[in-house]
Amino acid sequence: MEHGKVIDAQALWDQFGAWALELGFSHVGVAGVDLSSAEPGLLDWLSNGFHGSMDYMAVHGLRRARPAELVPGTVSVITARMDYLPRQTPQDWQAVEWARLERPTEGVVSVYARGRDYHKVLRGRLQKLQQRLAEAIGPFGHRVFTDSAPVLEAELAARSGQGWRGKHTLVLNREGGSMFFLGEIYVDLALPATEPVGAHCGSCQACIDVCPTRAIVAPHRIDARRCISYLTIEHDGSIDESLRPLLGNRIYGCDDCQLICPWNKYARRSSLADFDAREGMSGEQLSALMRWSEAEFLQRTEGSPIRRIGHERWLRNIAVALGNALTALTPQDPRRTDILHALQAHVAHPSPIVREHVAWALGR
Numbered sequence: 415m416e417h418g419k420v421i422d423a424q425a426l427w428d429q430f431g432a433w434a435l436e437l438g439f440s441h442v443g444v445a446g447v448d449l450s451s452a453e454p455g456l457l458d459w460l461s462n463g464f465h466g467s468m469d470y471m472a473v474h475g476l477r478r479a480r481p482a483e484l485v486p487g488t489v490s491v492i493t494a495r496m497d498y499l500p501r502q503t504p505q506d507w508q509a510v511e512w513a514r515l516e517r518p519t520e521g522v523v524s525v526y527a528r529g530r531d532y533h534k535v536l537r538g539r540l541q542k543l544q545q546r547l548a549e550a551i552g553p554f555g556h557r558v559f560t561d562s563a564p565v566l567e568a569e570l571a572a573r574s575g576q577g578w579r580g581k582h583t584l585v586l587n588r589e590g591g592s593m594f595f596l597g598e599i600y601v602d603l604a605l606p607a608t609e610p611v612g613a614h615c616g617s618c619q620a621c622i623d624v625c626p627t628r629a630i631v632a633p634h635r636i637d638a639r640r641c642i643s644y645l646t647i648e649h650d651g652s653i654d655e656s657l658r659p660l661l662g663n664r665i666y667g668c669d670d671c672q673l674i675c676p677w678n679k680y681a682r683r684s685s686l687a688d689f690d691a692r693e694g695m696s697g698e699q700l701s702a703l704m705r706w707s708e709a710e711f712l713q714r715t716e717g718s719p720i721r722r723i724g725h726e727r728w729l730r731n732i733a734v735a736l737g738n739a740l741t742a743l744t745p746q747d748p749r750r751t752d753i754l755h756a757l758q759a760h761v762a763h764p765s766p767i768v769r770e771h772v773a774w775a776l777g778r
Contacts (some may be wrong), residue, residue: 426550426729427597427605431535433546434494437539438686441495443574443608447481447488449566481600484565485557493574494543495587496536497682498526498593500690507681508673513757514697515662515751517668518742519749521700521735523720524643524667525593528691531719535688536560536597544599555602560595567596578613581633582671583623588614591681592672615678620650621671630671642668647723652770658734663700665731666720691717700739701756729760729768737775 421462434442481488488754504510514522526532540558548554559565568585576596577587584592588611622630629640638644642664645653653661672678694703694714706714708725715721720728736753760772 428545429550430543430547434543437542438535438684439494439496439539439543440594440682441576441587441705443493443571443576444605445491445493445574446490446571446607449480449569449573471760476560481570485600487555487602488557488600489602490599490607491574492572492599492605493571493576494536494540494597494599494739495571495576495590496532496597497590497593497684498529498532498595498689499666499683500525500529501683501685501687501689503683508678511673513668515664518641518663518739519699519701519753520663521665521703521732522663523665523695524669526595526689527719528695529689530717531721532595533560534717535562535686536595536767540599541595551603553736557600558597559600560597565598570598571596571609573610575608575610578611578615579634579772580621580675581615581619582625582630582675583634583636584672586615586675586677587680588677589680589682591678592675593681593763594676614727618676620674620676624674626668626670627657627663642670646727650727652767653730655774658771658774659738661731661734662738663735665700665703665735666723695720699752700732700735701752704729704736704756706762706769726765726767729763730764730771733757733760733768733771733775737771737778740775740778 431442481491499507514520537558537560539562544556544558558697559567561567568579568583571585577585577590577592580586580592582614585594585596586592587594600729602661621634622633627640627642629636629638629644629646631637631640638648642661645657646666646668647660648665692714695718706728711725711728712721736757739753740750743753754776757768757772757775760768761776763769763772
């Protein structure tokens with residue numbers, strides 16, 4: 415990167431914000447690169463092992479808190495927020511999502527993952543945003559990130575005024591709740607930082623109380639090893655038996671701490687079709703999902719964030735949910751037959767991980 419260009423920013427920044435809105439972003443901000451005050455918290459989190467098997471978190475260490483080390487020459491970080499609720503989301507969407515968790519035979523995928531892979535959407539649109547800026551001021555050094563590198567996204571977002579860190583560690587915004595993605599453009603431009611906003615959680619700890627696995631061990635502190643999103647997405651081995659019943663019918667991610675949050679009554683619908691729910695990702699029966707062959711899984715998850723967990727973890731997660739469904743249903747419930755057939759078809763699966771979780775489910 416070429417270091418330290420200085421520009422007259424205000425009129426250009428107003429134009430930049432308009433470009434961002436055109437591209438589907440809801441807000442842009444700017445943070446500086448001195449994140450040293452966040453380093454002790456990051457080191458403490460890692461030293462406690464709260465990152466679980468996400469070894470890359472420890473490998474990168476403090477580079478996450480040092481943007482100018484990650485991308486030499488970085489002077490400012492542009493942050494961008496993109497809402498992801500599907501366009502047709504009903505007004506009472508939180509109640510609709512809670513109701514899904516009460517239907518034990520239905521597979522529940524986290525709202526953000528029901529459409530197109532957000533990495534692809536944000537990366538492409540951040541690149542377009544960068545290109546518009548380059549057309550206005552000339553070439554400049556930059557690098558785009560979308561949850562894909564050692565970047566302290568939530569910290570940068572909070573410092574640049576995108577919102578404040580909720581007690582569940584996600585960024586909350588008074589006008590937009592927390593149902594949004596974050597992306598960054600590291601630049602060698604000396605841009606004025608945008609002002610952070612105050613926190614508005616007060617004494618509320620609904621997110622802490624609602625967490626099924628008690629993964630939020632204290633305000634602003636998560637033990638990822640207990641988090642359902644980590645267990646169903648990041649974790650590639652056997653799921654702790656004591657935690658399996660707590661997963662319920664959640665097969666990819668968990669939204670509980672967001673569903674309960676009062677600020678999410680202000681969550682906004684995306685303007686993009688990309689995040690509309692695909693067939694099979696919303697309201698599908700677990701037994702039907704368990705029957706997807708690997709080829710069908712790959713075909714149905716093409717361009718989806720779900721593909722990254724692979725067919726083995728997909729079956730592992732669904733097996734756990736099917737076991738929980740067997741426990742939730744009465745012995746006379748006719749749906750048990752279909753569930754048992756779906757599980758029994760995988761008793762001899764080539765994967766020991768799948769076999770283990772299927773055996774556990776049948777033992778329920």
